[in-house]
Amino acid sequence: MKGTIIKFWSDIVEVKFKKEDLPLVNHLLTTHEGKTFLLVKRVLNDTTVRAIVIYASKEISMSDVVINTKQGFMVPVGKQSKNNIYGFQGEPMLNATVKPKYIEMDSIINNERSLNMELKLVETGIKAIDFFIPIIKGYKLGIFGGAGVGKTVLMKEIIFNVNRKHKSTSNIFIGSGERSREAIELYNELESSKLMGNSVMYISKMNEAPGARMSIVPIGVTAAEYLRDKEKEDVLLFVDNIYRFIQAENEVSASLGKKPSVGGYQSTLESDVANVEDRLFRNENGSITSFQTIFLPMDDLSDPSAVAVFNHLDGNLVLSRAQTAKNLFPAFDPLASSTNSIDEKIIGKKHFDAIIETKRILKAYKDLEDVILILGFDELDDESKVTVKKALQLENFFTQNFFMTEHFTKAPGVYVPLEETVDSVIRILEGKYLKQSPEIFSYVGSNLNIPTDEDLGL
Numbered sequence: 001m002k003g004t005i006i007k008f009w010s011d012i013v014e015v016k017f018k019k020e021d022l023p024l025v026n027h028l029l030t031t032h033e034g035k036t037f038l039l040v041k042r043v044l045n046d047t048t049v050r051a052i053v054i055y056a057s058k059e060i061s062m063s064d065v066v067i068n069t070k071q072g073f074m075v076p077v078g079k080q081s082k083n084n085i086y087g088f089q090g091e092p093m094l095n096a097t098v099k100p101k102y103i104e105m106d107s108i109i110n111n112e113r114s115l116n117m118e119l120k121l122v123e124t125g126i127k128a129i130d131f132f133i134p135i136i137k138g139y140k141l142g143i144f145g146g147a148g149v150g151k152t153v154l155m156k157e158i159i160f161n162v163n164r165k166h167k168s169t170s171n172i173f174i175g176s177g178e179r180s181r182e183a184i185e186l187y188n189e190l191e192s193s194k195l196m197g198n199s200v201m202y203i204s205k206m207n208e209a210p211g212a213r214m215s216i217v218p219i220g221v222t223a224a225e226y227l228r229d230k231e232k233e234d235v236l237l238f239v240d241n242i243y244r245f246i247q248a249e250n251e252v253s254a255s256l257g258k259k260p261s262v263g264g265y266q267s268t269l270e271s272d273v274a275n276v277e278d279r280l281f282r283n284e285n286g287s288i289t290s291f292q293t294i295f296l297p298m299d300d301l302s303d304p305s306a307v308a309v310f311n312h313l314d315g316n317l318v319l320s321r322a323q324t325a326k327n328l329f330p331a332f333d334p335l336a337s338s339t340n341s342i343d344e345k346i347i348g349k350k351h352f353d354a355i356i357e358t359k360r361i362l363k364a365y366k367d368l369e370d371v372i373l374i375l376g377f378d379e380l381d382d383e384s385k386v387t388v389k390k391a392l393q394l395e396n397f398f399t400q401n402f403f404m405t406e407h408f409t410k411a412p413g414v415y416v417p418l419e420e421t422v423d424s425v426i427r428i429l430e431g432k433y434l435k436q437s438p439e440i441f442s443y444v445g446s447n448l449n450i451p452t453d454e455d456l457g458l
Contacts, residue, residue, distance in 0.1 A: 052209070055208070224280070
């Protein structure tokens with residue numbers, strides 16, 4: 001079981017064992033009295049392995065004695081794991097009255113999916129999401145955006161709003177490359193809202209080794225699979241940020257000397273993402289409905305990392321810097337976003353027709369923007385003027401005050417039921433407010449209580 005370090009460089013270590021004690025790939029090794037962790041990534045021959053440093057409690061030296069644990073990461077799972085925060089070691093960071101059950105990471109992967117199941121909508125109370133990207137239980141939603149456009153804030157709002165409607169579901173939050181501040185804030189908010197009792201957090205901070213940031217995602221996914229398949233629960237899985245997971249895999253790949261592929265990413269980019277994404281679905285036991293933030297380098301939707309994740313998603317929500325410049329929050333871009341849940345049989349004809357007409361108007365407005373900049377609004381024909389007015393009203397209507405930002409904006413958060421959102425949009429599409437300023441819709445809930453032109457006698 002014991003080996004000796006014979007070589008090390010960067011965050012890579014080579015360890016020599018006896019032939020019968022040779023560890024397997026993805027087995028954990030420890031040294032420094034069990035306080036330093038190494039993860040086997042390559043078997044070089046029948047006595048030597050190459051491992052990456054996950055955490056070093058002190059400097060690693062030649063001839064350090066290494067212990068083969070003969071297992072991978074151990075994941076705290078089940079009901080006893082809730083109401084706590086865990087790192088890659090699986091040790092509870094808060095005082096735990098009950099010791100959770102532990103299973104090995106990736107040990108219960110279940111590929112059996114159930115088809116022909118009844119589709120159930122998950123209402124978020126966020127107008128832009130519920131209207132343009134209806135979420136179905138068991139679906140995967142990606143929140144794409146560059147730095148500072150509001151991905152984490154939107155993720156937090158989804159966590160709290162969905163839990164208001166679905167109190168029986170369990171929440172798993174995975175922070176990969178997370179800022180300590182964000183994790184602490186989320187914990188405090190969950191605790192104060194009495195949601196932590198049904199939640200588990202798995203966190204790897206941005207200053208930790210790439211092996212830890214890389215492993216925390218499959219650790220959290222294993223916990224979600226356990227709740228779904230063993231405890232028969234519906235799970236809401238939140239990952240912030242899946243790009244940091246890809247980035248960590250890339251750092252490990254580079255350290256191991258693998259040649260990069262397109263855009264400087266690892267050659268195993270697609271399989272790295274697939275190994276996580278393909279495990280998130282709904283079956284007869286329960287569902288894993290996942291919400292994942294994806295950082296966009298240079299705000300580029302065609303970045304290979306974004307494309308790799310996009311291929312596995314059921315819906316993608318794009319946050320745009322252009323919308324933030326207009327002070328429209330959430331900074332949602334409906335034309336760049338898409339979902340496979342827009343189906344008349346799923347959402348009904350009224351909602352379906354409203355989406356089609358709304359997108360048509362917003363696209364027509366986008367095409368007219370250059371004309372307006374050059375010639376001015378007054379030079380447009382009457383039909384185009386109506387289109388522009390409706391588009392501006394719709395843009396403003398989809399703004400919303402969040403519960404998560406109340407301490408910044410000093411404005412109370414708003415939860416808008418889906419039915420009210422659809423009816424409100426239809427009123428705008430029908431031109432009931434054409435003689436009023438688009439500003440009347442800024443940061444309102446629904447518009448069902450706003451007087452129409454006819455009510456005002458305009």
